[in-house]
Amino acid sequence: MHSDDQRTDSPAIALLKELGAETIKHSGGTLLTHLLRVEALLAAWGARPVLRTAALCHAFYGTDGLPLVLLELSERGRLAEVIGAEAEELVYFYASCDRKASYPSLAAADGAEAPFRDRFTGEEFTASLRQRRDFAELTVANELDLARVNESFRERNGAGLLELFTGWASLLSEATRREVTAVLG
Numbered sequence: 001m002h003s004d005d006q007r008t009d010s011p012a013i014a015l016l017k018e019l020g021a022e023t024i025k026h027s028g029g030t031l032l033t034h035l036l037r038v039e040a041l042l043a044a045w046g047a048r049p050v051l052r053t054a055a056l057c058h059a060f061y062g063t064d065g066l067p068l069v070l071l072e073l074s075e076r077g078r079l080a081e082v083i084g085a086e087a088e089e090l091v092y093f094y095a096s097c098d099r100k101a102s103y104p105s106l107a108a109a110d111g112a113e114a115p116f117r118d119r120f121t122g123e124e125f126t127a128s129l130r131q132r133r134d135f136a137e138l139t140v141a142n143e144l145d146l147a148r149v150n151e152s153f154r155e156r157n158g159a160g161l162l163e164l165f166t167g168w169a170s171l172l173s174e175a176t177r178r179e180v181t182a183v184l185g
Contacts, residue, residue, distance in 0.1 A: 041179075042138070045175040045176050047137060057083055098118065101115070109170075
């Protein structure tokens with residue numbers, strides 16, 4: 001995990017601050033504090049660095065559940081310059097998910113059809129196992145953070161999230177599965 005000084009001085013944090021993430025209200029504080037908590041949770045689970053970076057930046061293009069946009073899709077290159085192409089691709093993949101269309105088949109066996117619908121383009125494709133695992137880990141970290149800091153969110157969504165994440169168990173690390181049980185189970 002990064003030290004607090006490294007996190008504060010990172011180019012990703014600087015861009016988040018430039019775009020106002022530290023002033024945007026979000027469950028448990030600001031959008032920036034939420035993003036830092038999601039990144040820290042993935043670090044605690046042993047996630048690879050590129051996924052942790054994507055977690056820190058997962059809200060740049062908005063999501064199916066949060067319409068707030070920090071950067072327009074036409075500015076993807078700007079984010080890629082700051083966090084690297086692979087991390088930016090994960091940010092886009094996360095933001096582009098049409099949840100209703102994509103969640104049900106996310107945990108399909110490797111090689112099986114796992115259609116993923118891009119909410120920006122409407123296109124469907126079969127996501128790779130790596131993409132689906134990264135997406136699942138990031139989604140779980142994001143939702144568990146919300147459940148931890150917002151009791152009404154946990155009460156409204158906890159049972160549904162537990163069912164969803166249990167269905168994704170084959171995509172999740174052991175540490176992630178334990179955390180799901182601890183927070184929601």
